[in-house]
Amino acid sequence: MGGARKRARPTADARGNALMDQDTAATMPTTRIRKPLIPFNVGLVLPAQLTMLAVVLAPTLIAIYLSVTDWQPTAGVPWYRAEIVWFWNFYDLWYDERYINALWRTLLVVVVAVVCELAIAIGLALLFLDEWPWRKLAVSVLILPMMIVPVDAANAFFMLFNDRGPINHLIGMAIGRSFEFSWLSDPNWALAPIVLCEIWQWTPLMFLLMLTGFTNLLQNQIRAAIVLGASRVRIFFRIMLPLLMPVIAVALLIRGIETFKIFDAVYILTRGGPGASTETISMFMYNGAFVYFRIGYIAAAALLVLVVVVSICLALSRPLKRHHG
Amino acid sequence: MTALRRLAVALAMLISFFPIYWLVSTSFKPHDEWATFPPVWLTERPTLQNYRIVFAPELAREVAATEAGSLDYKVSASAWKAFADSAIISTAATILSVLFGTLAAYSISRYRTGGENYPFQFLTIRMFPPIAVVVPMVVVFSFVRLSDTYPGLIIAYTAFTLPFSIWMIRSFIDEVPEDLESAAMIYGMGPMKAFLTVTLPLVKGGILATALFVFILNWSEFLFALTLTQGKIVTVTVQVANYVSASSGKLYGVQAAMGTVSTLPVILFGYLIQKHLVRGLSFGAIKR
């Protein structure tokens, strides 16, 4: 970062000096070059940068410290005097099935949710490529789910998937006999409402991304394919999809990262239960830190997740960069 | 084909709309229709009772005594308090985030401050699961006496929406040709003045959209509000969660009422900035 700044400085100085020349030329003919302590442009990013550092760097450093302690707020010792246990937390995590399971479960949720969102979104977007009456209104209705507060979305799904809620009733109507099932208290099925809630709420975003992607596509390439006599299916797979790839990559990246953090829906719907059967990584850490008060242990878990997430993201952020060009 | 298409669109619209319909319709149901089987699709006896309880929890005791004796209304805070807390925190954090974001975005857009990769470090904050930051933050905040205070949550919200502010506003500024500012500077304006008088008026719509977008994020935030408070401060999302968890989630009507009122403002703002949502949620990467 320091190196990058140095590279930028000449531009800023050149611009600043050019201006200063004019200022001084107008007011005083003497050459007096003030060298500001902080270059103008660096000063501008400072508030943002300092906030970032305060809220990310400081806690991260403390997390590193905590991760080698076994501190628990209930132990009666202040955190800065906690007993150092070195790497035992990490060792324990490695064998903590609940942690490993939460990780895998989160990845499963990410893959299932994001893939479903993408598939539905592309299918829907294809229906919206040409103009038809009420199209704008339909789009507005379709994006309603992403407009509402996630906690409220989960709240709605909590009621929908109730034992005596409308979902069970609809299933009952479909199969022709009364159907009563406690979705949220069944270890095998409790994850389904969570994933469905996530898909329901965020498919609209995918849909908007894909719709934007499609409308920004080079229309003439599609028209060219049409006059060459290609069928819709061929045009979609051979021309449109390859052109849409950068947008798809960005969308997958963004949604993948966001879904990995999934917490609100889990908290509202199941709190990770029954047992630990719906515990995602965020929920695992919440329970560990705020239910079992194992701060040191969870700090270690958090660090591991950070390392994994950041390295995955750095590897994947290239499409985003390329798109910004 | 067209009929099939219409059916697909209609189905998608129905699915999009139904959970919200259910939330809103439940909020108007009298107590004895909350959990009947078969469920009541549209109540014939709409009531505002649930909303009254949301805003005046002391009513709940009377209602509990008469109508739902077995239910335990644990939530004692009024929704007014939650609305006030959420409004204060969200507004303050939005102003800070957009202000810092505009300055940084201007610097990055016009001076390439820090080089090409610099703005990406702001994105890393969106990559962390916030819970990973929250655990040490709780420790820090209680150490510096920030937990359960407005400034504490405002700082956290500002930091976590900065990436959106910076990237979104940057994408708006990038669309204004730099030559416009250069032209103003030739007439002797300083760079900041050139930005304020030339570029800012052109991007103020974008900045406003960013502000609304950030406000929505702040208002909707749950995890920080849950973990960095201990009851003195209650945001709307925490209030909703309290209703869901109270009485093992049997307060359907009341929790639906709370859900409905808590989500109304952001739906309104969301539609106001509909055309900028894609840009915002993709950090400016995908534009219309």
Next chain:
Amino acid sequence: MAPSNDNATAPKLELREVDKRYDRVHAVKRLSLRLMKGEFVSLLGPSGCGKSTTLAMIAGFEPPNSGEIAVDGRRIEHLPAQRRRIGLVFQDYAVFSKLTVRANLSFGLEAKGTPRDTRHRLVAEMASRLELTGTLDRRGGRLNMSEMQRVALGRVLLTEPELVLLDEPMSNLDAALRAGLRSELKQIQKQLGQTVLYVTHDQVEAMSMSDRIAVMNAGELQQYGTPDEIYNRPRNRFVAEFIGDPPINLLPCEIKTVAGRMVADTACHRGLVLGRGRIDPGRHWLAIRPHHIVAAPAPGVGWAPAIVRFVENLGAEHVLHVEYGDSLARVVVAPGFAGEGETVHLAIDPARAHLIDGASGDAVPLAPAEAAA
């Protein structure tokens, strides 16, 4: 104006009274046009004249509001674009950027279901004809303009379309490239005997490549004829002014009839005998090309003096902008003939001049003056 060979087979493409309106714009007004097989026809006009809309209607992207479009005598307005068998080369070429040149070329054949072997053979042939063999495995997005143009053309030609439409295919190119591509395109068209409708706003392209030119303005067909006819016998003021570089001079003139012949008086020349024709006496326009005003250094009978205001150097020739009454007239001379501020003497060849009705803007047909003598 209409092609004379009505007796032959049906025209390759025929538009009959085709009309297109958008909300506020009447884009194409009752356009009728016929292309014979193997003809190279240009649709020429300024931007917004309706030529692109016409193309879109022929290709099938826009339905006409009324009128008929027929290929080989069979009406096609009701067919979707996929099934019209009309090739279209776009302004930006629309080469499939994510596909290789090979896949681009064989795209139409694949869509048609041509067997693999035939496809390979045809693609290879076309590639060598268009000198694309070396680029076959390159992605469409990595081609230069000339290669893109050839890919776009080859892709279309391989499907053996009834008709090829080209939509301003040179407008994105450097001037230097254009000349080369023009001749290349014309050559390919001739070799294959392909019928081509070429949309352009560039008169040089239209003049140099076309068998016939259809000049359009404001949605209306102004004139349809060979480049020669368009240049030498413009039907109205628009065509006269639109064609020719440097542009034609429009000199205000006073017309009277003397002994059955029309005589024009301009600001500087009097008694120009134009020939026989019918027009109301009064103020009209005399249109004369800068090449047809003769300039001499010394005065003579009927020559009018004029001061040179400035000189445009075109290299091979100079264009003098001379004072002519209240306005300036353009005169083409040999390089170095006269400089700024000098006085030259001008003569107008009335046989090369066109008389344009001041009210209607239409050219007045003129019979040779000798016939009256």
